[in-house]
Amino acid sequence: MAGIRNYWMNIFMLPISAVHEIDRLCRSFLWGEKNNRSKFHCSSWSQVSLPKAMGGLGFKEGCLWNKVLLAKYLWALSSKQDVLWVKWIDGVYLKGKSIWDYHLKSDVSWYWRKICYLRESFFLARIWRLRLLMKEQVGFAKAVWSSITVPRHRFILWQAVVGHLLTRDNLARFHIEVGSVACPWVIWKNWLNGKPKSVMHRIYLSCLAASVYHIWCNRNMCYFSQVSYTPYSLVKMIKRTIKIRLQGRFSQKDLSKNCNLYDFVQLL
Structure with missing residues (x-):
């Protein structure tokens, strides 16, 4: 549109x-x-x-x-x-x-x-x-909007980086009752500063974005549905998401040319 x-x-x-x-x-x-x-x-x-x-x-x-x-x-x-x-x-x-x-x-x-x-x-x-x-x-733009990262993960990561994700502390600012305002978010903005220097660097940032997205979704399930994935299930979902994304972005020929990338995909 x-x-x-x-x-x-x-x-x-x-x-x-x-x-x-x-x-x-x-x-x-x-x-x-x-x-x-x-x-x-x-x-x-x-x-x-x-x-x-x-x-x-x-x-x-x-x-x-x-x-x-x-x-x-x-x-x-x-x-x-x-x-x-x-x-x-x-x-x-x-x-x-x-x-x-x-x-x-x-x-x-x-x-x-x-x-x-x-x-x-x-x-x-x-x-x-x-x-x-x-x-x-801003220093995080190249890292957040990497083309390797899943588009939905980029959007959630952007909200987290600029401090506008709907966490409890942000909701409390608008006088919305959410119980405890303690949110287990850590400051990892320094990881996103600067331009990604290699393909593997961009993949690591994609893993970070996928982790933020799935942890965010699991946090919402815990708060609204009283249901939670186990840490093992979360890690498995993140690895599967990254593997599917990389296999869609890189051909088998590209993987064979880059040994580090090939080994990384095989480990997922």
Whole structure:
């Protein structure tokens, strides 16, 4: 859906109601929905909309992203690019003037009117770009979003790293009664800092993500259903998940070329 939205946002200024509805559907897909509202979550939409390198999920904030995408037309007109439609606009409307000095008339097409209205938003787009450049990149992005890791495990690991996983201490911050707020989470962020240096390093991080995911699921079973897996069963599930993932990501030929990878898979 986001891809379809971006395609039309490259062409038109979509109605605000449609943009807000698409954003609502994206939030419902991300967090789940109950009674036509997103389920409880700690992450704000502004953080989710940040690039992954800056600690977000890479979603785009609808209204602002629409203006940013259309601002490229203003840039093309401002720089007088050697494009047919720019030459046509310059000959029919601008008459050799700059787009910034043009005074909008009443007898112009609705599309040209929309582009002219974007001149104020063009500076907003530049501010948005500067805001991103000023924001520091996080050190865990490459480790959390490794392509070897199962997508669902990446999402849970991201929430754990940024401190937004729905653990008891986080729920207590919102005055939700959960009994004891003690949660057996350890600080292992230092393991995720920096870019993974090898395939085996990425696999180890994938094992970490799988461990966090399965322990999280087992913790929820303990709290809500009073049922728990044994440590042996948990380890077996984690090993099976990693083995299936690696066999799907690497062919037998790739495994035979990398002795360490082949031995690791055989041990699972």
